[in-house]
Amino acid sequence: MTSISLLGCGLMGSPMSSRLLQHGYSLTVWNRTRSKADALRQQGAQVADTPAEAVAQADIVITMLEHGGVVEDVLFNPALPGAATKLKPGALVIDMSSILPEQAQDHGRRLAAQGVAYLDAPVSGGTVGAEAGTLAIMAGGQEADFERARAVLDVLGRPVHVGPTGSGQLTKLANQMIVGITIGAVAEALLLAQRGGADPAKVRQALRGGFAESRILEVHGQRMVDEDFAKRGSLAIQLKDLRNALHTADGLGFDAPITQHLTDLYAQAADHGFADLDQSGLYRELQRRQSR
Amino acid sequence: MTSISLLGCGLMGSPMSSRLLQHGYSLTVWNRTRSKADALRQQGAQVADTPAEAVAQADIVITMLEHGGVVEDVLFNPALPGAATKLKPGALVIDMSSILPEQAQDHGRRLAAQGVAYLDAPVSGGTVGAEAGTLAIMAGGQEADFERARAVLDVLGRPVHVGPTGSGQLTKLANQMIVGITIGAVAEALLLAQRGGADPAKVRQALRGGFAESRILEVHGQRMVDEDFAKRGSLAIQLKDLRNALHTADGLGFDAPITQHLTDLYAQAADHGFADLDQSGLYRELQRRQSR
Numbered sequence: 361m362t363s364i365s366l367l368g369c370g371l372m373g374s375p376m377s378s379r380l381l382q383h384g385y386s387l388t389v390w391n392r393t394r395s396k397a398d399a400l401r402q403q404g405a406q407v408a409d410t411p412a413e414a415v416a417q418a419d420i421v422i423t424m425l426e427h428g429g430v431v432e433d434v435l436f437n438p439a440l441p442g443a444a445t446k447l448k449p450g451a452l453v454i455d456m457s458s459i460l461p462e463q464a465q466d467h468g469r470r471l472a473a474q475g476v477a478y479l480d481a482p483v484s485g486g487t488v489g490a491e492a493g494t495l496a497i498m499a500g501g502q503e504a505d506f507e508r509a510r511a512v513l514d515v516l517g518r519p520v521h522v523g524p525t526g527s528g529q530l531t532k533l534a535n536q537m538i539v540g541i542t543i544g545a546v547a548e549a550l551l552l553a554q555r556g557g558a559d560p561a562k563v564r565q566a567l568r569g570g571f572a573e574s575r576i577l578e579v580h581g582q583r584m585v586d587e588d589f590a591k592r593g594s595l596a597i598q599l600k601d602l603r604n605a606l607h608t609a610d611g612l613g614f615d616a617p618i619t620q621h622l623t624d625l626y627a628q629a630a631d632h633g634f635a636d637l638d639q640s641g642l643y644r645e646l647q648r649r650q651s652r
Numbered sequence: 653m654t655s656i657s658l659l660g661c662g663l664m665g666s667p668m669s670s671r672l673l674q675h676g677y678s679l680t681v682w683n684r685t686r687s688k689a690d691a692l693r694q695q696g697a698q699v700a701d702t703p704a705e706a707v708a709q710a711d712i713v714i715t716m717l718e719h720g721g722v723v724e725d726v727l728f729n730p731a732l733p734g735a736a737t738k739l740k741p742g743a744l745v746i747d748m749s750s751i752l753p754e755q756a757q758d759h760g761r762r763l764a765a766q767g768v769a770y771l772d773a774p775v776s777g778g779t780v781g782a783e784a785g786t787l788a789i790m791a792g793g794q795e796a797d798f799e800r801a802r803a804v805l806d807v808l809g810r811p812v813h814v815g816p817t818g819s820g821q822l823t824k825l826a827n828q829m830i831v832g833i834t835i836g837a838v839a840e841a842l843l844l845a846q847r848g849g850a851d852p853a854k855v856r857q858a859l860r861g862g863f864a865e866s867r868i869l870e871v872h873g874q875r876m877v878d879e880d881f882a883k884r885g886s887l888a889i890q891l892k893d894l895r896n897a898l899h900t901a902d903g904l905g906f907d908a909p910i911t912q913h914l915t916d917l918y919a920q921a922a923d924h925g926f927a928d929l930d931q932s933g934l935y936r937e938l939q940r941r942q943s944r
Contacts (some may be wrong), residue, residue, distance in 0.1 A: 461848060484859075484862035484863055484864070485862055485863075494861075496858060496859065496860075496861060496862035497858075498855075498858040498859075500850070518861065520854055520857050520858035521854065522845070522850045522851055522854040522855050522858050523848075523849050523850035523851050523854065524849055526848065526849070527845070527848065527849055527850035527851075530844070530845050530848040530849075530850050531845055531850055531855045531858055531859070533844070533845075534841035534842065534844060534845045534850075534855060534859065534864075535841075535859055535862060535863070535864045537837060537840060537841045537844070538834075538837045538838060538841050538859070538864035538866075538869070539863050539864055541833060541834070541836065541837035541840075541910075542830075542833070542834050542837055542864075542866065544833065544910045545829060545830045545833035545834055545837070545910060546830060548829060548833075548908055548909075548910050548911060549826035549827075549829045549830050550826065551906070552822070552825070552826060552829070552897070552900070552901055552904070552906050552908060553814070553819070553822050553823055553825075553826045555901075555904050555906045556753060556815075556818065556819065556822040556900070556904055556906075557815050557816050557818070557819055557822075558792070558814045558815035558819035558822050558823055558826075559814055559815050559819075562812055562813065562814040562815065563790075563814050563823050563826060565812050566788060566789075566790040566812035566814050566823055567776075567788065567790075567823070567826065567827055567830070568788075569786075569788055569810065570776035570777055570788035570827060570867070571776055571777075571827070571831045571867050571868065571871075572776070572826075572827045572830035572831055572834070572867070573866065573867040574830075574834065574865065574866030574867065574868070574869075575862070575863050575864070575865040575866065576863065576866070577830070577866075579863075605844070608844070608848070609844055609847075612844070612847050612848055613942075614843070614844050614847045614848075614942060615938075615941045615942060616840055616844060617840075617913070617917065617938075617941070618833075618836045618837060618840050618913065618914070618917070619840060621909070621910065621913045622910070625909065625910070646907075646909075649907045649909070650905075650906060650907060
């Protein structure tokens, strides 16, 4: 039986660990704040003191961490000690965190140098998707490594192999671009309709099921109709994601005018005090512009 | 039984007429090119020589015409002769064409002056929706008139009353804004992913069902993956719709930065020879920018 180690038992990593345990995998977990790892002990997980200890026996190592800097630390920092110091040759690291494509490529190269395989496989779908095992999983790396990981990834969601190492992270950025821009489209359209005297709740209802239909119109459009911008997603993180997309585009010599324009709008929203709202709070920035 | 007249038996008006006849309504039709009206005769429609003749006995008059200028002509041009010269007092005109909100308000006022009720009720869903009776119908006008029209509109699709006269057209513009902007989002995201080495078909597949999911990703995203921009929708008409949205926003003192930005991009696409492509052909303009 495949032995799995999961590093990072936060909001996403904990329900993912539970699913792996429910599906009979032998699982060792590590988390910086140990109490979150300990909570998985009664479900059958082993709890390790360090990343290195956690991965020593693992065939597959899953990382689900805050950002690229933390992944770098947890894999490669010798003082922690990081996982790379103890990874078995032939092990497979699946990084499901959202980090920059260039970081993923760097991690992949460094692990390959010690005979360890690597997939970048970030997700979309949030904690609901993690609990239900319905995450969209965007995997970059070698086809054979993807096939090796597939049974495990199938427990967590709907994996698609999109290209070579880094492609998973690139696809996650594409996801965040579409999400961020579509939120702007829905916000601007609902605000205009309201300005002209239409009822935004009825407008949203009328648009559902036509060509304007989207998950954003369904979920974030409802938040706009309710003017309820309590943080589920985060406008500050949406802005960071768009900046990461622009940084990546820049490195590829790619001109992304729409992403640039929306990045400017989210930045203005943050400047005007809306950073801690839900990402649908871009509505507040577009609303603010009407009263100047 | 409600007697209906339908003016404009084109790609949309013809299947709508068929549905009304199938549901047992007494229907008189008129079309500028008479052969299209005559084709409905064998399904039980009466065919009139002029708009005025078509509406003389009608309780409800539906117009489904090319644009606001044609609607103006068909309703009010005394030389045609237009429908308004013969409308029964107490009749209800439902304009399902896509025209400017300000034109709809003007038509509503002029008809009210002769004791005729009016709804603006443009649609989304195309000929497929017209045939299946699944059109999204965005209706503006008085509540009582909407209730009076509901049984007829239910035969044609999913009507929602969104606000006072003009609100239906405003909602249609909101629809076109979301469609036009979302096409830009999907195009830019797929192009970036491809530039970075990912397979755009796999990227689209990976994004489906997550927060980036939309009808545009499903339908127009597939056209982009196939690089098949044969005209179903039209980039030139998408550009016209966005300009109409900006014109309307301007009249309301509404600042629409995202719509403005996308209008500029579609205009550049048209300038570079992509006007006759499908509206998803904005992809070609964004692609072109990468090779400068």
